[in-house]
Amino acid sequence: MADGKHKKTVKAVTKAPSEPLSNKDYAKELKRLHVELVKLQQWVVHKGLKVCIVFEGRDGAGKGGTIKALTERVSPRVFRVVALPAPTEREKSQMYIQRYITHWPAAGEVVIFDRSWYNRAGVERVMGFCTPEQAKRFLEAAPMVEHAMVESGIILLKYWLEVSPEEQERRLRDRIDDGRKVWKLSPMDVKSFDRWDDYTRARDEMFAATDTSWAPWFVARSEDKKRVRLNVIRHLLKHVPYKTAPAEKVKLPKRKIGRYKAADYPFKYVPES
Numbered sequence: 029m030a031d032g033k034h035k036k037t038v039k040a041v042t043k044a045p046s047e048p049l050s051n052k053d054y055a056k057e058l059k060r061l062h063v064e065l066v067k068l069q070q071w072v073v074h075k076g077l078k079v080c081i082v083f084e085g086r087d088g089a090g091k092g093g094t095i096k097a098l099t100e101r102v103s104p105r106v107f108r109v110v111a112l113p114a115p116t117e118r119e120k121s122q123m124y125i126q127r128y129i130t131h132w133p134a135a136g137e138v139v140i141f142d143r144s145w146y147n148r149a150g151v152e153r154v155m156g157f158c159t160p161e162q163a164k165r166f167l168e169a170a171p172m173v174e175h176a177m178v179e180s181g182i183i184l185l186k187y188w189l190e191v192s193p194e195e196q197e198r199r200l201r202d203r204i205d206d207g208r209k210v211w212k213l214s215p216m217d218v219k220s221f222d223r224w225d226d227y228t229r230a231r232d233e234m235f236a237a238t239d240t241s242w243a244p245w246f247v248a249r250s251e252d253k254k255r256v257r258l259n260v261i262r263h264l265l266k267h268v269p270y271k272t273a274p275a276e277k278v279k280l281p282k283r284k285i286g287r288y289k290a291a292d293y294p295f296k297y298v299p300e301s
Contacts, residue, residue, distance in 0.1 A: 049258075070275070072138055078182045087200065087220060094250075095109060098257070108137060112127065112143075124145070153230050171237070187247075195250075
């Protein structure tokens with residue numbers, strides 16, 4: 029790991045060969061993992077844990093799909109997803125990381141960042157929304173900020189989803205053609221499309237500066253959407269300590285129906301097909 033000061037050489041991430049995962053096998057394993065995530069959720073609440081999960085990666089790497097798979101069976105009151113828009117003029121005048129701090133978890137919460145303060149090391153740097161000096165200062169400060177997070181009791185996990193240029197292009201073209209996904213393709217995605225090498229350089233320097241022993245980066249290969257979702261959830265479950273929280277056995281009481289006669293109200297029913 030880097031210590032936050034000394035840079036290291038970052039090797040390119042290669043694809044891992046694997047057999048296609050059937051929908052049946054995927055659904056079965058995802059259901060099993062969802063049960064474990066609910067157990068983790070109950071334990072987080074029971075023990076007052078504070079968990080912060082960061083997802084980063086290029087456009088089309090699969091961050092949104094992974095987060096959806098992670099959160100679809102848990103309570104939004106415990107698992108909270110943060111996907112901030114572009115900063116307002118007021119936020120631009122603040123300390124850079126200030127608008128993210130307000131979303132960090134309190135006791136009994138799991139906060140998931142769909143992109144995070146690392147925007148400064150990636151899109152802001154590459155697309156010219158910050159100066160090289162601002163990006164440099166961020167990379168120097170981030171390890172210290174994250175050390176303070178961990179020292180305060182936050183369990184911090186940082187995931188980078190790695191995708192090949194070929195698979196990224198296929199997914200972005202799919203967003204153009206699929207009416208369900210057009211909202212995912214922003215003007216910034218289009219402008220960023222031919223900046224692959226610039227983003228690779230930014231990624232490498234980000235890893236070198238911020239892959240620390242207290243807040244390491246975990247890289248998940250995302251060529252296969254199903255596998256990366258399962259892999260990330262399994263990894264998360266191994267890195268957030270949890271047990272089955274104590275709970276009273278639930279038993280539905282007997283109920284009496286018929287003591288009140290429902291009003292003959294002309295309800296406006298939704299048409300059925």
